[in-house]
Amino acid sequence: MxxxxxxxxxxxxxxxxxxxxxxxxxxxxxxxxLEQPSKGLFGLGARKATxxxxxxxxxxxxxxxxxxxxxxVKPARVSEPGLPxxxxxxxxxxxxLREVLNAMDIKAEIRIKCxxxxxxxxxxxxxxxxxxxxxxxxxxxLQYLVSLVVNKNKGREGYVRVILxxxxxxxxxxxxxxxxxxxxxxxxxxxxxxVELEPMNPYERRIIHSSLQxxxxxxxxxxxxxxxxxxxxxxx
Numbered sequence: 001m002x003x004x005x006x007x008x009x010x011x012x013x014x015x016x017x018x019x020x021x022x023x024x025x026x027x028x029x030x031x032x033x034l035e036q037p038s039k040g041l042f043g044l045g046a047r048k049a050t051x052x053x054x055x056x057x058x059x060x061x062x063x064x065x066x067x068x069x070x071x072x073v074k075p076a077r078v079s080e081p082g083l084p085x086x087x088x089x090x091x092x093x094x095x096x097l098r099e100v101l102n103a104m105d106i107k108a109e110i111r112i113k114c115x116x117x118x119x120x121x122x123x124x125x126x127x128x129x130x131x132x133x134x135x136x137x138x139x140x141x142l143q144y145l146v147s148l149v150v151n152k153n154k155g156r157e158g159y160v161r162v163i164l165x166x167x168x169x170x171x172x173x174x175x176x177x178x179x180x181x182x183x184x185x186x187x188x189x190x191x192x193x194x195v196e197l198e199p200m201n202p203y204e205r206r207i208i209h210s211s212l213q214x215x216x217x218x219x220x221x222x223x224x225x226x227x228x229x230x231x232x233x234x235x236x
Contacts, residue, residue, distance in 0.1 A: 003054035010037060011049040018053035030054045032222055033229070034202040085114040085160045089150050093119055093162065096149045100142065106130065108166075117159070119150060123166040132169055139164060140201055177204055178211045184233050185218045194234035199224070205231050 004021055008014035011033055019025065035050040090112050101108055101123075108125030123131060132139050143164035150160050163170070184195045197208065208231045209220050219236050222229055 003052055005034065005050060005052050007035075007048040007050045009048060011051060014049045014051040015053060018051060022053060022055060024053075024055060028056055030056060032202075033226060035226070085117060085119045085150075087114075089119055089160050090114055093121060093146050093150050097121065097123075097142075097146055097164075100145070104130070118161040118163060121146065121162070121164045123164070128166045131166055136169060136173060139166065139169065140203075173204070174207050177207045181208045181211045181220075181233070185212055185215055188233050188235060189217050192235060194232055197231045197233070199228045199230045201227075202229075205229070208233075 004018050006014045006018040006021070008017055015026075015031060019029065022029065030053075032052045032054075033049070034052055035048070037049040094110055094112060097110055101110075106125065106127050108123045108128070108131070111122045111124070113120040130138070131142065133141075143162055146164060147160075147162040150162055151158075154160065180197075184197070188195055200208070205222055209222075212218060212220050212233065217236060218233055220231055220233050222231055224230055
C-alpha cells in the first residue's frame with residue numbers, strides 16, 4: 001500500500017498536495033493527520049500541518065488476469081532523504097538543550113549521535129522523571145523544540161530528524177504499547193466490541209497500528225482531532 005506525507009500551512013492544503021502527487025481523489029485514499037498546524041513556541045517559528053495519505057488497494061476485476069508486473073502500482077513521488085546531520089546541527093541541539101536544562105535547574109549529561117539524517121540525543125541524570133513528564137509529554141515537547149532549533153533554516157530536503165530519549169524511555173514505552181495493543185485486541189475478539197484507546201501522539205498511534213497490522217481478526221484506525229486523536233481497535 002503506497003502512502004505519502006505532506007506538510008503545509010493547513011491540513012486541507014497538505015491533503016491537496018498529497019493527492020496531487022498520488023494522482024488520486026479523496027475517495028481513493030485514507031487520510032491521517034499527523035500534526036496539526038501551530039503558531040510555534042518561543043519565537044521559533046510556526047509548525048505546519050502534516051498528513052499521511054495512503055492509497056487504498058482496490059483491484060479491478062480484470063487485474064487478476066494481468067501478469068503481476070502489469071498490476072504493480074508505481075510508487076508515489078516522495079521527498080528525497082534529508083541531508084546527513086552535521087556537527088553544526090549537533091552543536092545547535094546541545095547548546096539549546098543545555099540552556100533549557102539550566103533554566104529548569106536540572107543537571108544532566110547530554111550524549112549525541114549523528115546517524116545519517118537523524119540526530120539522537122540521550123539524557124542521563126538524577127531528575128529525569130521531570131524531563132519525561134506524564135506519559136512522555138514533556139519529553140515529546142522538548143524533542144519538538146530541539147527539532148525546531150536544528151531545522152530552523154533548513155528546507156524540506158535538508159530536514160534532520162531529532163530523537164530525544166532518557167532512561168531508555170522510548171523503547172520501554174513502545175514495549176508497553178505493543179503489549180497493551182495485543183491484550184486489547186484479544187479482548188475485542190472475545191467480546192466482539194470495539195475498544196477506544198486514550199488519546200496519543202502520532203508516534204504512539206503508529207506503534208499501535210504497526211503492532212496489529214498483521215492481525216487477521218482485528219483492524220485499527222484513528223479518529224478525532226489533535227491533541228485528542230485516538231486509536232480504535234475493532235473486529236474485521
